[in-house]
Amino acid sequence: MVQDADAAQSPTPERPTTNRRRSMASTYFFGALGGLLFGYDLGVVAGALLFITPELGLSPLQEGMVTSSLIVGAMVSALGCGPVSDRVGRKPIVFVAGFVFAIGAVLAGIAPNALVVILSRFIMGLAVGTASVMVPIYLSELAPARARGKLSGLNQLMISSGILVAYLVNLALSPAGAWRWMFALAAVPAVVMMIGVRFQPESPRWLVRKGRVDEARAVLRRSRDADEVEREIAEIREIDAHSVGNASTMELLRTRRFRRVLFLGCGLALLQQIVGINTIIYYAPSILTSIGFGDSAAILANAGLGALTVVVTVVMLMLVDRMGRRRPLIYGALGMAACMLTVGLTFFLGGFSGGGAGGWIAILALALFKVSFSMSWGGIMWIMLGEIFPLRVRGAAMGVATFVNWIGNFAVGLFFPVLLAVGTGTVFLIFAGIALVAWVFAVLVVPETKGRSLEDIETKLVGTH
Structure with a gap:
């Protein structure tokens, strides 16, 4: 209560308190972590294919299917996850994406043949496509207007970082030809995202749309001053009324x-x-x-x-x-x-x-x-x-x-x-x-x-x- 009172009286609303900044940083980090999965999976396959092909005897067609199965999975989930999130919320969909990705990563790491590798990549693609839809929505709906570009852009930073991490993992594991670990290690950030997002708030826009205005107000207080919160709630409700x-x-x-x-x-x-x-x-x-x-x-x-x-x-x-x-x-x-x-x-x-x-x-x-x-x-x-x-x-x-x-x-x-x-x-x-x-x-x-x-x-x- 003391923290809220201090925030409401702050003469510089653009500068939230230390606790609020920490809360915001945690929220945006875990919200954007899906972008890391996106980038890692895009970047890791090039190095992994160098070792999958001789070990599993992949044909050129199978090589192409290993690469493209991720994209096919992403296309399938991209069309379906958005309308579902409009009904059940942004946060549950992000959690499910992490869970599905972890399953796909582990399955790829233990795959006995090309068919299982292709299937696991398709499963990871379902998660990557979901993340590519949900992360930008979730971040933009949480961020204050004055900093929305910077905070929403964390998604691209995570994608770029994921690609870089994939390159570095390829470099580290290439001497051993450890393509299974190249894939399986992706389960680590997926599990971290699943755990982290459980403690993050739901999108305030979605909450208002579902009539949960008090919950939306509490979420907005994490990064807004009291006057900003009420003004934003009023704008959301006005739009929602139409x-x-x-x-x-x-x-x-x-x-x-x-x-x-x-x-x-x-x-x-x-x-x-x-x-x-x-x-x-x-x-x-x-x-x-x-x-x-x-x-x-x-x-x-x-x-x-x-x-x-x-x-x-x-x-x-x-x-x-x-x-x-x-x-x-x-x-x-x-x-x-x-x-x-x-x-x-x-x-x-x-x-x-x-x-x-x-x-x-x-x-x-x-x-x-x-x-x-x-x-x-x-x-x-x-x-x-x-x-x-x-x-x-x-x-x-x-x-x-x-x-x-x-x-x-x-x-x-x-x-x-x-x-x-x-x-x-x-x-x-x-x-x-x-x-x-x-x-x-x-x-x-x-x-x-x-x-x-x-x-x-x-x-x-x-x-x-």
């Missing part, structure tokens, strides 16, 4: 005002994937070996690129609530286009192999691409997806947008080797063109959401009727 029930996916597609914001979300989600980031992850080691790096050195240098991504993501989190969302997307798209153009031209102009300058220019362009991506579309896309959808349809709409994101991921992974047949330089020029499309989309379609409450964003984008 909403009846939870929208289905079909209603999203049928209703014009929802279609408009769904187009925005799906556009952001698709462009983030097809702009070429996964090809950088796939192709960077090959470029490194082509300019004289050994295999181990190439893997280590690729881990360095992963570390760069984490550092730049931290910088993005520190700046996003000052920069906003729209400007970084605009300038980031231009930066990615320039980098992809540079890489493409090095292939056409030669000097790429044998230690030539072209190879080093390409490596620098790849690093700058990752900087541009991490400062813009990498994290801000997820921040905006958590912000732009109306409360009534947030779960279902987020599921559709995330499904589209996974479709883009799947398509790039499937068609990139085919596209290489037309020439590597041409492929990177195509990605430069897609980055320019992303620039046009950001200029013409993307609104600014910085510093606005979720309810204000909803009113501006879709109205209240």
Whole structure:
């Protein structure tokens, strides 16, 4: 009670007490931990496949199925988990995702044959897809407007950190060929997330929608001052008063005002994937070996690129609530286009192999691409997806947008080797063109959401009727 009284009288509401800061840090950390699972599972498979293939005798088709089964699982769960969360809450779904992921990780670690590896990856994909939907929603609904970009962006930081951890685990376990441990160790953060989320609050927006206003008020007091709490509760209730029930996916597609914001979300989600980031992850080691790096050195240098991504993501989190969302997307798209153009031209102009300058220019362009991506579309896309959808349809709409994101991921992974047949330089020029499309989309379609409450964003984008 003394703490609440002190908070209510604080002359600087933007500076919560130490206890409140600790409570907030715990909540956001465990809320974002699903992103670590997401990133780890995306990053670990490349190293694991080097040892799974000879031990289990995988065919090329089976190799592709081991990789893509995760994405298929993610697509399935992305569409289904959002509407379920609108009914039962965000917190239980995050817990279930951790439980499912732990089962999949352990199953992968003891898999006796290729079929079980593929099945376990599909199970982990169900959890990864769920986390990719729920974590941005949960963080955005908890965070105060003034810091929502930084706090929601923890999801991308966790994804980047998960990929880096996967690279480091691959490095540590590769000498022993311990691919089973590469997979099984993912169960550790999954269990930590399950335990931690049990002690975290439910989304205050969901609580208000279910008529549990006192509980929502208690959650908001963890990070808001008394006046802010009452103002936010009033805004949520006003928006909720104009909403009846939870929208289905079909209603999203049928209703014009929802279609408009769904187009925005799906556009952001698709462009983030097809702009070429996964090809950088796939192709960077090959470029490194082509300019004289050994295999181990190439893997280590690729881990360095992963570390760069984490550092730049931290910088993005520190700046996003000052920069906003729209400007970084605009300038980031231009930066990615320039980098992809540079890489493409090095292939056409030669000097790429044998230690030539072209190879080093390409490596620098790849690093700058990752900087541009991490400062813009990498994290801000997820921040905006958590912000732009109306409360009534947030779960279902987020599921559709995330499904589209996974479709883009799947398509790039499937068609990139085919596209290489037309020439590597041409492929990177195509990605430069897609980055320019992303620039046009950001200029013409993307609104600014910085510093606005979720309810204000909803009113501006879709109205209240």
